Amino acid sequence: MTDNGGAIALPGLAGRRVAITAGAGGIGLAIARLLAAQGARLAICDVDPDALDTAAAELGAEVALLADVADERPVEVFFRETAARLGGLDALVNNAGIAGPTAGVEEIDLDSWQRCLDVGLTGQFLCTRAAVPMLRAAGGGAIVNMSSAAGRFGYAFRTPYAAAKWGVIGFTQSLAKELGPDDIRVNAILPGIVEGPRIDGVIAARAAQTGVSVEAMRAEYVGRVSLRRMTPPEDVAAMAAFLISDAGRNLSGQSFPVDGNLESL
Incomplete structure (x- = not known):
């Protein structure tokens, strides 16, 4: 069975109410597009107003608000509006994160370190704290937390990002234990080298840090992947949709790499 776009229709996604942070670009937008195609009802937030307007129009998102997930007040507003307009919540995708600085640990200033953790980790806490009462009220649901291959390998010259x-x-494994009795499933996705402008910037920064050409650094990155290719954001989206759907109803507390078998970072 397929939807109108030709994708496999996953059970239970039609009508499911899903909040996605940083949902107007990159992996977040890919997730939102796939869920919209499957009939889910969407609430998205982002820090880019132009991208947010464009995505909301494309997706037909019922909620589309500017929100920095590291800021408690906008997060509260986003979930309050989600409750009002969607009538509740069935799933949360904690997708927001930033690359943080590329530098040796002795060169990283405290503000840069803190900002990376505030967005990539504290933001997930703030959004989850707001979402859990709504998920309980719905009788259960799913939380998908975006981690990274850096969350299993570590990442030299990217210590704030790896720490987050x-x-x-x-955070994911602890929540799975805590929320499991409420039938709330919590999993993490660990993307590898994902195609797009963000990895282009990461590769350029790494090349500058280590004194090699951008082309050589790109080849080095791809050479660490067993399949010798980058991962399209749509492949990460497919994993998120599966975990939110009824097909993933017995998956919780797990970390799922989507990376072509990335061997190291």
Whole structure:
């Protein structure tokens, strides 16, 4: 069985109410597009107003608000509006994160370190704290937390990012135990080298840090993947949709790499 776009129709997604942070670009937008195609009802937030307007129009999102997930007040407003307009919540995708600085640990200033953790880890806490009462009221649901391959390998010269993503794994496993009795499933996705402007910037920064060409650094990154290719954001979206759907109803507390078998970072 397929939907109108030709994708496999996953059970239970039609009508499911899903909140997605950083849902107007990159992986978040890919997730939102797939869920919309499957008939889900969407609430998205982002920090880019132009991208948010464009995505909301494309997706038909019922909620589309500017919100920095590291800021408690906008997060509260986003989930209050989600409750009002969607009538509740069935799933949360904690997708927001930033790359953080590329530098040796002795060169990283405290503000840069803190900002990376605030968005990538504390933001997940703030959004989950707001969403859990809504998920309980719905009789259960799913939370998908975006980690990274850096959350299992570590990442030299990217210590704030790696620390945040390792923290997401601990947060995920702890929540799965805590929320399981409420029939709330919590899993993490660990994307690898995902195609798009963000990885282009990461590769350029890493090349500058280590004194090699951008082309050589790109080849080095791809060479660490067993399948010798980057991962399209749509592949990460497919995993998120599966975990939110009824097909993933017995998956919780797990970390799922989507990376072509990335061997190292």
